[in-house]
Amino acid sequence: MPIEKTLVVIKPDGMKRRLAGLAIDRLENAGFELIGAKVVSVTEKLAHEHYALLKGQPFFPNLIKFIMGDYHDVSNRRVLAMVYRGENAIKGVRAVVGATSPEDAAPGTIRNAFGRINSKAGYYENVVHASGNAMEADREVKIWFKPEELVE
Numbered sequence: 411m412p413i414e415k416t417l418v419v420i421k422p423d424g425m426k427r428r429l430a431g432l433a434i435d436r437l438e439n440a441g442f443e444l445i446g447a448k449v450v451s452v453t454e455k456l457a458h459e460h461y462a463l464l465k466g467q468p469f470f471p472n473l474i475k476f477i478m479g480d481y482h483d484v485s486n487r488r489v490l491a492m493v494y495r496g497e498n499a500i501k502g503v504r505a506v507v508g509a510t511s512p513e514d515a516a517p518g519t520i521r522n523a524f525g526r527i528n529s530k531a532g533y534y535e536n537v538v539h540a541s542g543n544a545m546e547a548d549r550e551v552k553i554w555f556k557p558e559e560l561v562e
């Protein structure tokens with residue numbers, strides 16, 4: 411099985427609700443190795459780069475605001491960006507994270523356990539981002555981390 415790297419971001423809802431440790435615990439227990447981590451205040455530029463492939467989706471404007479922390483803590487905008495490495499890490503991390511909608515996420519996943527749907531605003535508060543495939547993982551790790559920030 412290939413050794414892969416993948417990006418995980420504890421989103422502003424997860425930071426505000428103090429769920430970072432629980433998410434990390436699950437990823438560690440699944441056997442993935444943390445090789446990079448930093449707290450980031452997401453700029454509009456970074457938000458657009460990260461979600462470039464979703465431009466044009468109806469939820470895109472909300473998504474940009476959400477990842478920048480506009481809905482959670484504008485005075486303390488924070489996400490925790492991490493890179494995990496391991497055998498089949500991209501699919502494996504996604505399996506720990508669960509489906510996009512907390513309503514669809516399988517029992518035992520992070521999004522099932524901790525995610526929720528903000529019914530007033532109509533967006534998902536799904537706690538974590540994880541790269542969806544090899545192309546995304548490669549792209550996203552490079553956007554968020556310099557090579558020297560990863561311990562390899």
Ligand code: CDP
Binds near residue numbers: 464510536539540542
């Ligand atoms: O994060 P994931 O790869 O599972 O889903 P995506 O399709 O790449 O969408 C990125 C993010 O957009 C999701 O994690 C949600 O935060 C948000 N989203 C949403 O709020 N409403 C949707 N109908 C679809 C996605």
Ligand code: MG
Binds near residue numbers: 540541542
């Ligand atoms: Mg995605």
